[in-house]
Amino acid sequence: MSNAALRLDTYEQHTPQFSYRPRSPRNTGYHKLVADNYEELEGVWDSIYQRMYGYWRPHVLDVIYKYLDCGDPHLGFARVKCNDCNTEYLLPFSCKCRGFCPSCHQRRVVEFGEYLHDEVLEDVPHRQYVFTIPKRLRPYFMHNRKLLAKLSLCAWEVLSDYLKTSVSASVNDDNIKPAAAIAVQTFGELLNFNSHLHVIAADGCFNENGDFLLGISPNADDLTEPFANAVLKMLKKEKLINLAVINNMSTWQHSGFNVHCSSSVNFSDTEAIERLARYIVRAPISQERMKYIPEANSSDGEGKVIYEGKTTGRFETFSALDFLARLVTHIPNKYEQTVRYYGYYSNKSRGVRAKAEANDATVEISSESTNISSCSDHSATCPNQGDISVAQPQTPAQAEDLTIKIPISLSRKRFKKNWSRLIQKIYNVDPLKCPNCGGKMRIIAFIEEETVIRKILTHLNKWLPQYHDPPDHLGNYNMPASLNVDTIPSLNETLENTQLNMFSERTYEWWESNNKLNSSITCQNVKSYTHQKDITTYLTEDEYQHPFEDEFSQEVFYED
Numbered sequence: 001m002s003n004a005a006l007r008l009d010t011y012e013q014h015t016p017q018f019s020y021r022p023r024s025p026r027n028t029g030y031h032k033l034v035a036d037n038y039e040e041l042e043g044v045w046d047s048i049y050q051r052m053y054g055y056w057r058p059h060v061l062d063v064i065y066k067y068l069d070c071g072d073p074h075l076g077f078a079r080v081k082c083n084d085c086n087t088e089y090l091l092p093f094s095c096k097c098r099g100f101c102p103s104c105h106q107r108r109v110v111e112f113g114e115y116l117h118d119e120v121l122e123d124v125p126h127r128q129y130v131f132t133i134p135k136r137l138r139p140y141f142m143h144n145r146k147l148l149a150k151l152s153l154c155a156w157e158v159l160s161d162y163l164k165t166s167v168s169a170s171v172n173d174d175n176i177k178p179a180a181a182i183a184v185q186t187f188g189e190l191l192n193f194n195s196h197l198h199v200i201a202a203d204g205c206f207n208e209n210g211d212f213l214l215g216i217s218p219n220a221d222d223l224t225e226p227f228a229n230a231v232l233k234m235l236k237k238e239k240l241i242n243l244a245v246i247n248n249m250s251t252w253q254h255s256g257f258n259v260h261c262s263s264s265v266n267f268s269d270t271e272a273i274e275r276l277a278r279y280i281v282r283a284p285i286s287q288e289r290m291k292y293i294p295e296a297n298s299s300d301g302e303g304k305v306i307y308e309g310k311t312t313g314r315f316e317t318f319s320a321l322d323f324l325a326r327l328v329t330h331i332p333n334k335y336e337q338t339v340r341y342y343g344y345y346s347n348k349s350r351g352v353r354a355k356a357e358a359n360d361a362t363v364e365i366s367s368e369s370t371n372i373s374s375c376s377d378h379s380a381t382c383p384n385q386g387d388i389s390v391a392q393p394q395t396p397a398q399a400e401d402l403t404i405k406i407p408i409s410l411s412r413k414r415f416k417k418n419w420s421r422l423i424q425k426i427y428n429v430d431p432l433k434c435p436n437c438g439g440k441m442r443i444i445a446f447i448e449e450e451t452v453i454r455k456i457l458t459h460l461n462k463w464l465p466q467y468h469d470p471p472d473h474l475g476n477y478n479m480p481a482s483l484n485v486d487t488i489p490s491l492n493e494t495l496e497n498t499q500l501n502m503f504s505e506r507t508y509e510w511w512e513s514n515n516k517l518n519s520s521i522t523c524q525n526v527k528s529y530t531h532q533k534d535i536t537t538y539l540t541e542d543e544y545q546h547p548f549e550d551e552f553s554q555e556v557f558y559e560d
């Protein structure tokens with residue numbers, strides 16, 4: 001391979017208008033802010049921030065480490081090559097962290113928009129509701145994030161009753177179901193902790209046959225008081241507030257509870273629905289509205305962040321540490337659900353409908369298979385050969401297999417996740433269009449082996465040994481080409497006892513993770529970790545086992 005054929009940063013020398021430039025996250029102010037300050041933040045958390053924001057969550061550090069490595073070619077990359085002119089570039093892996101990595105979060109946001117429109121919502125009018133709570137009550141949700149699920153349920157119960165009533169005047173049916181997706185957001189305009197809910201709900205209810213009954217136009221003010229009562233009751237039940245607090249709050253002129261609803265959007269307006277969906281799961285931080293001033297450039301020697309509020313346009317200046325401290329309060333816990341589906345859109349209801357559809361599909365295919373099975377010649381010349389494996393289940397096991405496969409191939413809405421198409425949606429450019437000749441590019445390999453990564457990057461003069469080589473002082477510990485999991489304890493011990501201080505923590509972390517040595521990865525899941533990792537995947541088996549815990553955070557394997 002020659003330097004001319006294989007480029008990394010030089011990619012932008014080509015016409016960027018119609019091509020995708022692999023991003024350089026390390027050059028952003030946001031990345032610098034995190035890299036410069038996270039260690040100090042962790043160090044001073046207990047003394048400065050714990051009182052305000054609660055205990056330091058170890059998960060925060062995991063996310064920060066992953067984010068700092070996101071897009072780092074030293075950790076692996078895909079090789080993307082043009083079919084026509086052989087131009088090639090390297091695309092580093094992404095961290096997939098939600099709520100913190102702006103780039104990865106944004107990709108999920110776009111994906112969620114499509115998912116909601118294509119897989120969840122029915123072809124009926126919808127609208128957005130926003131449920132907010134008083135400042136006085138927000139800290140409870142910051143210190144106990146599990147309460148956010150209960151907050152979501154409060155909103156659902158109130159809205160559900162309301163929507164049922166809005167159609168029941170014309171219908172006498174106890175089994176009607178409203179339908180909604182509710183997203184929890186924890187951030188306010190200047191990243192203050194402001195737990196609130198964004199709801200996308202159908203403008204009526206579904207009956208048992210799946211027919212939609214349009215409700216009357218909602219008046220959000222009618223929802224405020226029932227919502228306030230539901231939340232106060234819930235917090236009292238949790239023993240967080242008592243009757244005295246409730247009585248006191250009821251004397252306030254403005255309760256601080258608020259429900260807002262926007263105008264109705266037709267399902268056929270795909271762009272509007274997807275925009276709405278993207279909005280309800282958007283990232284807490286906007287890099288465009290943030291300016292980081294590092295210590296060295298700051299007049300008083302303290303790192304600063306100037307941040308502009310989205311709606312008011314108000315600027316606020318923070319110390320870098322204060323800003324980062326605010327920011328990390330919005331990182332969801334590891335398997336924390338941020339979007340929930342209720343009523344006709346609940347996972348259960350959708351599952352029942354999907355199963356019914358699959359059964360219908362099985363009947364159709366089975367009747368087709370009768371025709372095909374009349375062909376007794378299954379040789380390569382048989383025109384039906386390609387269908388036989390699915391069309392002729394002969395044993396119960398094969399029949400079982402058939403019913404599993406069909407729902408995927410006959411999916412009602414055919415939701416298709418596609419990395420290049422999603423990037424196009426975000427940046428309006430096609431990452432798989434050749435910057436040189438405009439031809440179609442494709443991913444030809446995923447490079448994950450440390451030795452190969454090093455070889456390629458060294459060849460390109462992109463290997464940065466100061467960050468990525470284990471120190472020379474390891475003496476006898478030359479890094480083995482492939483590490484046996486059994487060697488972990490002795491290796492770790494040696495590092496801890498003698499050499500750890502020679503590592504920067506970051507280097508150690510990198511070295512650990514790059515060699516699949518992370519202590520959270522057990523022997524058993526090292527294999528899965530390696531296999532599941534693709535261009536946008538950086539998972540442990542634990543994460544892989546919970547792909548549908550949160551539809552918004554579901555793991556997606558982009559492929560082309």
Ligand SMILES: [Zn+2]
Nearest residue numbers: 082085434437
């Ligand atoms: Zn080309």
Ligand SMILES: [Zn+2]
Nearest residue numbers: 070095101104
């Ligand atoms: Zn990322």
